[in-house]
Amino acid sequence: MGNGVFKEEHDNMIMVRDxxxxxxxxxxxxxxxGKAHVAYIPNGKIVGLSKIPRIVDVYARRLQVQERLTEQIAEGLCRVLHPSGVGVVxxxxxxxxMMRGIEKQNSKTITSSLRGAFREDPKTRDEFLRLAHSTNGLHHY
Ligand SMILES: [Zn+2]
Known part of the structure; x- marks a missing residue:
């Protein structure tokens, strides 16, 4: 299979934050x-954890809009892993x-893409969003 993808029986959420x-x-x-928080629920396959930031980089390294970037990361993981669900924030x-005015210095844009169990199962969605947003944020920028 290569590419740092492994067979694994594991069906809990795996999340890489920040x-x-x-x-x-x-x-x-x-x-x-800013920061991306990426989670998935495996369906027989997992990736090495270092691969997830690399997937983020691959899509970030082009001209982007944030909404599309969010979707592409989710789509990329779906293609590699065919997981039961994917969540990206x-x-x-x-x-x-920020350049349009000092009062906008701290406005942060948040986008999310939820697929499979993350969309269909409220418990999974809540768990993911709680983990993603329990971040103490970006205020050292
Ligand atoms: Zn812009």
């Missing part, structure tokens, strides 16, 4: 940056917004 993210807004050609600061 993945640093740098990308470039295609509307304004200005950076946006991205919280990011956009330089294009």
């Amino acid at each position: 993945i640093e993210l740098y990308s470039l807004c295609e509307h304004h050609m200005l950076p946006f940056f 991205i919280e990011a600061y956009h330089l294009c917004m």
Whole structure:
């Protein structure tokens, strides 16, 4: 199988939080940056944990809009793992917004993509969103 994908019987949520993210807004050609939280529920396959930040990087490293980036990360994981569910949350600061005024310095854009069990099972969704948002945030930026 290669690519750091392993067979594994495991059906609990696996989550990698606080993945640093740098990308470039295609509307304004200005950076946006923040954190991604990525989780999935395996369906017979898992990836090495270091692979998840690499998937984030692959999609961040092009001209992007945050909503599409969020979807592409979820889609990328679905393609590699065919998991029972995937959840992706991205919280990011956009330089294009920050430059429009000092009062916007702290506005953070949050996007999410939920698939499979993360969309259909309220308990799974709640668990994921609680874990994703229990972050003490980005205030050292
Ligand atoms: Zn922009």
